[in-house]
Amino acid sequence: MAFALPVWLAVQDELLGHSEVDSGAPCCFDEFDDEALFQVFHLTRPCIAFIADSVRTRMREVALKKPAQSVDAMVMVALNYYAHGLSSADVQQRVGLRQTECPAVISTVSGVIAGMSDQFISFPQMEEAKASVAFTTEKLCGIPNVLGVLAPAHFKIRASPYEKDSFRSFVNTLGYTSVVSQMICDSDGNILSVEKCCVGSTFEQEMWESSFKGREMEEEQHGSYWVIGGKGYHLSKHVLTPVSDPTNVKETRFNAAHAKIHNVMRTTLGSMKRRFRCLMQLGFAQEGSLNKKSNIIKACCVLHNIAQKFSVPPPPATGKIERLLPGKQHLVAVEINPEALKARQELIDNHFSVDSRSEDALSTRVTEEKV
Numbered sequence: 036m037a038f039a040l041p042v043w044l045a046v047q048d049e050l051l052g053h054s055e056v057d058s059g060a061p062c063c064f065d066e067f068d069d070e071a072l073f074q075v076f077h078l079t080r081p082c083i084a085f086i087a088d089s090v091r092t093r094m095r096e097v098a099l100k101k102p103a104q105s106v107d108a109m110v111m112v113a114l115n116y117y118a119h120g121l122s123s124a125d126v127q128q129r130v131g132l133r134q135t136e137c138p139a140v141i142s143t144v145s146g147v148i149a150g151m152s153d154q155f156i157s158f159p160q161m162e163e164a165k166a167s168v169a170f171t172t173e174k175l176c177g178i179p180n181v182l183g184v185l186a187p188a189h190f191k192i193r194a195s196p197y198e199k200d201s202f203r204s205f206v207n208t209l210g211y212t213s214v215v216s217q218m219i220c221d222s223d224g225n226i227l228s229v230e231k232c233c234v235g236s237t238f239e240q241e242m243w244e245s246s247f248k249g250r251e252m253e254e255e256q257h258g259s260y261w262v263i264g265g266k267g268y269h270l271s272k273h274v275l276t277p278v279s280d281p282t283n284v285k286e287t288r289f290n291a292a293h294a295k296i297h298n299v300m301r302t303t304l305g306s307m308k309r310r311f312r313c314l315m316q317l318g319f320a321q322e323g324s325l326n327k328k329s330n331i332i333k334a335c336c337v338l339h340n341i342a343q344k345f346s347v348p349p350p351p352a353t354g355k356i357e358r359l360l361p362g363k364q365h366l367v368a369v370e371i372n373p374e375a376l377k378a379r380q381e382l383i384d385n386h387f388s389v390d391s392r393s394e395d396a397l398s399t400r401v402t403e404e405k406v
Contacts, residue, residue, distance in 0.1 A: 062087075063107050063129060073350075075126065076111075077118040077310045078338075082345040086110060086148075086338065093147050104130060104140065112137055113144035117335060120313040142327055149333035155340050156333075158182070158219070158227045158248065158257075165260060172222040176296040177386060178263070178275070178289075183219040183227050184300040185262040185274065186359055187239045190214055190332060192320040201322045207235035214317065214325060216332050217242045217249075219262060222296060224303040225343055226336045232329035234322055239267035243274070263296050265359065270375045278383075288387040301359050303339075310342065310349045311335040 064072065064083055072080055091106045102109060108130035115126045122137040132140065159165045165182060172181040194205045194212045205212040213235035219228040230246045243249040243264075251257060252273040261275040270276045277293045278286045308314045314335055317328050342349075 063105070063111055066129065075118065075123070076114040077350050078114065078342060079345060079347050082342055082347050083110075083114065085345070086114070086341060089151060089154075089341075090144060090147050093151055097147070097150065102143070104132070108132075109140050109144050112140045113148075113334075114338075116141050117311045117313050117331075117338065120316060142330070145327070145330040145334045148337050149330040151337050152229070152333050155337045156226050156229060162258075165258070168221055169260065172296060175222045175299075176292040178261075178292050178296060179382070179386060180260050181263055181275070181296065182257065182260045183221050183262050184297055185217070185219050185243070185264045185268065186297075186300040186304075187215045187237075187242065187267065188218045188229075188304055188332075189235060190216070190314050190317050190328075192235075192317045192328065194320060204234040204236050204322055205320065211235075212320075214320060214328050214332075215242070216329070217246055218300070218304075218336070219248065220300055220303045222299055223343070224299060224306065226303070226340055229333055229336045232325045232332060234325075239265075240269055243268060263293060265297060269369055270371055270379060272372065272375050272378060275379060275382075278379075284389050285383050285387040289383045292387065297359075304359070305352070306349045307335060307339050309352060310339070 062084075064080065064087075067075060069080060072078070072083070076083060078086070087107050087110045090110050094102075094106065111126055111130055112122055112132060116122050116137070122132075122134065122141070124134075127134060127137065159168050159182060168182055169180050172183075173179045189207055191211060191213050192205060194202045196202050202212070205214070207213045207215070215231075215233050215235050215237055217228075217230045217239075218226060220226050228248045230248060231242050233242060244253075252260075252262065253271065257273075261273055264274040264276050266276065266279075268274050268276055275293070277290045281287045281290055313331060317331060320328055
């Protein structure tokens, strides 16, 4: 889960306890019927109401000066931008904003929602929570002791080709300019961690080694659990990568299971980009000044988890789901940690051998016949 149920209920109680703020002012979202509301914001009415209350509470807590617009109006402009990558003239007219005023409102709301990540994006900390996440993952793919899927999430940007060095730094392995964030999600597609906002050419392994979550896991702060990583990561005691050249059936089985759980991140990012089309093109970016892009990405991750909690489906797919980028490989071969190699091999031998799978299948058939 993206955050535990007690935390979710506590947040709801906190918001309800402060619902008197701005009460008396009509909600500008009430002007939309449910169908139009989803078309304009890609969210449902209860979900939007919760988001607006969350932003209102957060703005009071961080003691921001009273904005010229109501919180509902500011949230409306921001959600409309997230959903379509621009602020529609209809929404601007409804809230009484000029087009030139919208970027400042979007930047403010994005910063506030990104700051809510401590409430709505959480990596499992307690042993019970870790065991629950690992159990759910094992049910999906058969790999035990996995807390999440680790991947670089690339988002297209525009960069000036006249600044050649800076431009090249944004070019990723597929040849387009992007920024990249490190993400971890669980098997249900909840975002558990989002860190960094780097230029598109950044190596995944370098992001992992310098990230807070990477240091925590490699320093054994989360125990003997794995995260699933693609070919751009190095096999370690806590990053489980596929076998490069499988030589037998059990390694092939393991790689298939690895691909199945790794594909959850692809689906999750595809769902996010369908709901929040601003992530398809984040606009102009400059190296060394990526905070605003980072806030938008984090804000969309927070909103994604909230939408998950409210069971809001994403808009229908209009094309192919964007695939995860292939890992950026270092030119110099990296020596594999022998302990990590041994641990992966033991996992494969214990859970993906032909005999053990045959025994499991036989046991399942016998149980079904008894039933």
